[in-house]
Amino acid sequence: MTQRTSPPHHSAVVDVGEHQTIPLWRDIRVIQAGAQIIFAIAVIAVLFVLVNNILNGLAAIGQSPTLDFWQRPIGINFNEGPGISSTDTTWQAFLVGLINTLRAVSVGLVLATILGIFVGIALLTPNWLVRNITQTYVEIFRNTPLLVQLIFFYQGVFRALPQIRNAATMPGPVYLSNRGLVIPAFHPTEVFPLWLLYLVVGFVTAGFLWYVRGRFQTETGQPGYQMRYALLAIIGFAVLGWLAVGNVPWTVELPSPVMRELPTGDMVIQRIEGGETISPEYAALVVGLVLYTAAFIGEIVRAGIQAVSHGQIEAARALGLTYGQTLQLVVLPQALRVIIPPLGNQYLNLAKNSSLAIAIAFADVFAISRTIINQSGQTIVPFMTVMLTYLAMSLIISAVMNWLNQSLKLKER
Amino acid sequence: MLRNRRSLLVLVTALLALSLFSGALVVSGQEQSTLDLVRDRGRLICGVNQELFGFGYLDPETSEITGFDVEFCRAFAVAIFGEASSDTLELSPQTAQTRLPAVATGEVDVLVRNTTWTLSRDTEAGLDFGPTNFYDGQSIMVRAGEGLETWEDLDGATICTTTGTTTEKNITDQMDERGLTYELLQFESTADTNSAFMDGRCDVQTSDRSQLEALRAASPDPAAYYVWPTTFSKEPLGPVYRQNDSQWADVINWTVFGMIQAEELGIDSSNVDDFLRQDGESDDDYIARVGAQVARVLDADLGLGGLLGLNNDFMVEVLRQVGNYGEVYERYFAADGPLPIERGPNELWLNGGLIYAPAWR
Numbered sequence: 001m002t003q004r005t006s007p008p009h010h011s012a013v014v015d016v017g018e019h020q021t022i023p024l025w026r027d028i029r030v031i032q033a034g035a036q037i038i039f040a041i042a043v044i045a046v047l048f049v050l051v052n053n054i055l056n057g058l059a060a061i062g063q064s065p066t067l068d069f070w071q072r073p074i075g076i077n078f079n080e081g082p083g084i085s086s087t088d089t090t091w092q093a094f095l096v097g098l099i100n101t102l103r104a105v106s107v108g109l110v111l112a113t114i115l116g117i118f119v120g121i122a123l124l125t126p127n128w129l130v131r132n133i134t135q136t137y138v139e140i141f142r143n144t145p146l147l148v149q150l151i152f153f154y155q156g157v158f159r160a161l162p163q164i165r166n167a168a169t170m171p172g173p174v175y176l177s178n179r180g181l182v183i184p185a186f187h188p189t190e191v192f193p194l195w196l197l198y199l200v201v202g203f204v205t206a207g208f209l210w211y212v213r214g215r216f217q218t219e220t221g222q223p224g225y226q227m228r229y230a231l232l233a234i235i236g237f238a239v240l241g242w243l244a245v246g247n248v249p250w251t252v253e254l255p256s257p258v259m260r261e262l263p264t265g266d267m268v269i270q271r272i273e274g275g276e277t278i279s280p281e282y283a284a285l286v287v288g289l290v291l292y293t294a295a296f297i298g299e300i301v302r303a304g305i306q307a308v309s310h311g312q313i314e315a316a317r318a319l320g321l322t323y324g325q326t327l328q329l330v331v332l333p334q335a336l337r338v339i340i341p342p343l344g345n346q347y348l349n350l351a352k353n354s355s356l357a358i359a360i361a362f363a364d365v366f367a368i369s370r371t372i373i374n375q376s377g378q379t380i381v382p383f384m385t386v387m388l389t390y391l392a393m394s395l396i397i398s399a400v401m402n403w404l405n406q407s408l409k410l411k412e413r
Numbered sequence: 414m415l416r417n418r419r420s421l422l423v424l425v426t427a428l429l430a431l432s433l434f435s436g437a438l439v440v441s442g443q444e445q446s447t448l449d450l451v452r453d454r455g456r457l458i459c460g461v462n463q464e465l466f467g468f469g470y471l472d473p474e475t476s477e478i479t480g481f482d483v484e485f486c487r488a489f490a491v492a493i494f495g496e497a498s499s500d501t502l503e504l505s506p507q508t509a510q511t512r513l514p515a516v517a518t519g520e521v522d523v524l525v526r527n528t529t530w531t532l533s534r535d536t537e538a539g540l541d542f543g544p545t546n547f548y549d550g551q552s553i554m555v556r557a558g559e560g561l562e563t564w565e566d567l568d569g570a571t572i573c574t575t576t577g578t579t580t581e582k583n584i585t586d587q588m589d590e591r592g593l594t595y596e597l598l599q600f601e602s603t604a605d606t607n608s609a610f611m612d613g614r615c616d617v618q619t620s621d622r623s624q625l626e627a628l629r630a631a632s633p634d635p636a637a638y639y640v641w642p643t644t645f646s647k648e649p650l651g652p653v654y655r656q657n658d659s660q661w662a663d664v665i666n667w668t669v670f671g672m673i674q675a676e677e678l679g680i681d682s683s684n685v686d687d688f689l690r691q692d693g694e695s696d697d698d699y700i701a702r703v704g705a706q707v708a709r710v711l712d713a714d715l716g717l718g719g720l721l722g723l724n725n726d727f728m729v730e731v732l733r734q735v736g737n738y739g740e741v742y743e744r745y746f747a748a749d750g751p752l753p754i755e756r757g758p759n760e761l762w763l764n765g766g767l768i769y770a771p772a773w774r
Contacts, residue, residue: 061517061539061655075582077589079596086585155608163613178614179571258569263560270616271569280614281598361600361609370510371576371599377537379514 058380069376070094076371080279080363090372094382097368098389104282104364105351105393108289112350113343115294120301121327134298141295147356150288154360157287158280165268173254175272178280182255185276195249198241205237206230281362285354293350300342304335337408344401348394355390365389447522447654447661448722451493456503459486460521463506464603466627467745467752468527468547471506478504481745482525485546485652485669488735489523492668492727497734508602509575513538516653523665524653527621529579541662543652544669546738548758548767550644551583552622554610554629557639561616564591571596573615575606583646584619603628621648623754630752663721670770671710671728675737677761677770678707682736685711685729709773717773738768 024030058064074093077086081100084093122134141149159178162168167177175182209229217224242249255275259267308331316326357364369386373379451457461483462469469480483504490502505521512528515521517539527549528534530542555561561570564587572588574581576599588595598615600606607628610618618625625640632638652665675681680688688707690699696715700708708715711732716725735741739761746754760766 063517063537063539075585076599077585077595077597078599086582086589155612159609159612159614178612261560263558271571358601361598361605363599367576367599371581374510374513374576375582377513377533377539 054380063377063379065378065380067381069372069378069381072376074372075375078363079277080281090376093368094365094372094385097363097365100282100362100368101354101357101364101366101393104285104289104357104362105354108286108293108350108354109347111286111290112293112297112346115290116297116346117301119294119298120305123298123302124305138295138298141291142299146288146292146353147359149292150284150356150360153288154280154284158284161280164271167257167269167272173256175255175257175275177272179271179277180280181278181283182272182275183278184255185253185274186250187253188250189247191245191247192249194245195238195241198237198244199234202234202237202241206233209233279362281357281360284360285357285362285364289350289353292353293346296346296349297343300339300346301335304339305331307338308334337410340401340405340408344398344405347397347401351393351397352390447519447658448493448664451522455494456501457486457490457493457523458503458505458521459483459489460507460512460515460524460526461486461504462526465527465624466631467754468623468627469506469525478506481547481741482527484735484741484744485525486523488668488672488731489652489665491731491734492664492671492723495724495727495730510601513540513653516540516655519655522654522661525651526653527624527650528653529621529648530651531579539656540653541656541658543654543662543665544673544770545649545651545767546669547623547650549621549623549648549650551580551619551646551648552625552644553641554618554620554625555616555639555641557637559616562639562641564588564593567595567617568593569595570616571598571614572617572619573598573600573606573609574619575600575603579646579648580620587645621650626754627752660722664723667721667773668727668731669738670773671731672735672738672741673761673768673770674706674710674773675728675732676739676768677763678704678710680707680711680732680737681740682733685732689729690714706773 055064070091071089073087074084074090075086076084076093078084080096081103082096084096119134119138122130123138125131161176161178164177164179167175167179169175173184207230210226213224213226213229216222217226253274255272257269258271258273260270261267312330312334313326316330321329354364355366358367358370361367366386369382372382376382461478462480463471463478465480467480468482469478471478486502486504487497490497494501505515507515507521507524507526512524512526513534516524523543525546527547528542529549530545534540535542553561553567561567567588572584572595574584574597581597581599585597598609600609603620603624606618606620609615611632618628620628622640622644629635629638629640652669654661654665675685688703688711690708690712694702696708699712700715703711709717710728711726713724713726716728718725718727721727736744742756742759746752746756748755756766758767760768762769
C-alpha cells in the first residue's frame, strides 16, 4: 500500500514526523532506554547500600570478612574420602569436603539413572506383581521427605548392622559391621598406566567394531552381534596388555582384623586394617539419594515412554521385533527427547540434596564448611564459598543436560 | 507510559528510602546498650542449651527448660526486672553451631550455654565472656569392661564428637601428640553423637566431663559406661555477650559475682530476709548487726546496684528467687541427686576452689 492510498488520518501523522523532529523526552525509544538505565542504577544503588550496610554491621561487631583463615591449619582430623589431618590447611579441608560431595553425587547420579530407567519400564510392564511392587516403592519414596529417609537409612539400617567386635565376615575377605563395609583394595603398580593404554585401545576398537557391525546389520538385515564383537575386543586387549606389560598392573590389599584382649581375657576385633572402607555415612547418603531420586526418574521415564505414539510400538511389533528390541530400538530413543529436560531437574535436585549429608555425619563440603565457620569465626566468606561451589556444580550439570538436549532434539531439515 | 514511569520512580525512591532507613536502624541498634534494649523490650532473651541434662535440659515431662545454666538466666532477669516469669525471660534454645552467631548478631542478649572461654572466640567472634560459672574439662567416655582406660588403649579407636565445639581440636591435639591413629566422626548435635556412641558406631565419646556424666546418668544403663576421672583441657564455662557493651557486661558480671559473694557471706534464699534492714533501723545499727559487706550487697540505701544501672538492692530478689552460687550448684549436682558432680574446682576460693568474686565495694 502506498502513501497516496492511505487514509487521511495516517498521512497526517506522517506529515508531522517529516516536518518536525520528536523531542527527546517524548521519543518512546529514549524513554524506554532511559527507564531501563534508571532502574539498573537504582538496583545497583540498593545493592550497594545493602552490602555496605552488611559490611558496616559486621565491622561494628568485629566480624569483618577476611580470607586469612583459609591458610590456617584446620586443627581436626577425619578419614572420610581422602581424609584430612590436623596440620592441613582450612583450604585443603574444604577441597576434601568438595571431593566427598562429588564422590556421593557422581555415584548417585549414575545409580539413580540406571535404577530410574528400570523403575520406569517396570511401571509399564504387563507383569502384575512387578508393576505393583514398583508402584508401591515409587509412592513411598516420592511422598516421604528425603531427610527422614536419610536418617532412617543411617540410624535404622547401616548403624543397626553388627558391632565391629561381631563383624560379619564374608568371602573375599569382606567385613561388614556398623563401622562400614571393608573390601579388598586395589593398588595400581608402576605398569598400570601402560596397561590402561591397552585398555583404551581395546575400547576404541570395540567402538569401531560396534559401528561396523551396526552398519552390517542395517545393510544386510543379518544379525550383527555388536555386543559380542565389542566385548571380545575389550577383553582381548585387556589380556594382551596384561601379558605385554610383563608385570601385574595392580596389587590387591586384603583387609585384616586387628584383635584386642578385653580385661576378661576374651579376644575381640578392635578394627579392620587395610582394604577399602565404605563408611556407613557414605553408604546411607548414596542409598538415600539414589532411592529417592530414582523414584522421580522412574515416573519421568514412564511418562516419556507413554508419550511415544502407540502406532510406533505396533509397527515395531508388526516388523517382528521382540519386546526388548522394541524398547531398545524404537521406544527409548524417542522417549529420550521427552525425558531429558525433566531428568536434568532431578540431577540438580540430587546434587543439591547431597548437602543433607550434614544430618548423618558425612563430611561433605557443607558439613566441612560448618566446621570451618566454627573454627574461624568467619561466617560470610565460607558460606559464600559454599554457595558458589553448589552454584558451579548445578550450572555444570545444567550445561551438560542442555547440550544433551540440543543434540537429541528432533532435527528439522 | 507516563504512568509506568511515575510508578517506577515511586518504587525506586521507596526502595532507596527503605534501604537507607534500615541502615539507620542497624547503626542505632549498635550504639544502644543492651540493657536499655532489654528494658525497652520488657524481656530478656537468654540463649540456653536444651539437650544437656543438669545444665539446660528440656524436661519431657514438664516441657520446661531447667538446669544450672538456666538458673543464671533467671538471675539476670530478676536482677533487671525483679522477677523471672515467662513475660520477663525468654529462653532461646541454641545448638553448639548457632549459639555464637546468635550472640554476635543480637538474636539473644546473653548466652549461658556451657560455652568455653577461648582467646579466639573472645577476639574473632565478636563476643565478650563473663565470669566463669563452671570450671570444666574435657574427658573420655567408653563402654565399661572394654579395658579402654589409658591413651595407649585408644590407639586405632573411632572417636565421636560434636562439631562446632572446642572438643574436636582438643582430642586431635591429644592423639596427635602421642602419635596414635584414630578415626574422628563429627555429629551435628550432642544427641546424635551420643546415639552413635550407644549404637557402637564409635569406641569413644569425648566432651566436657560434666556433659559426659550427664549423658551417662540419663542413659538407660549408667553402669554400662565409664567416664575417665581425668580431664585433659581447660573448659571454663560462663555467660557470653556481645563485645564492647560495657554497661551490659557489668550487669551480667556483677549478678554472677553477687551470687558468689552471697555464698561467701552465708546469705541464701532461706535466710536472706534476716539480713535485711528492719523498719526504722538506722544505718549504724544495721551495719553493726549484719556487717558493712552485707549492707553493700543487700540494702536499698547502702547497696551498690545503682552503679550498675539497677536497683540498689537488686541482689535481694536474685537471692530470694534463685539463690546463691552454692545453692544453685547443689540444686543440680548434689551427691544424692540424679547427676552427682563433685564441686572440686567449683568450690569457693575460701575452700580451695576457683570460685572467686572481686571486691563488692
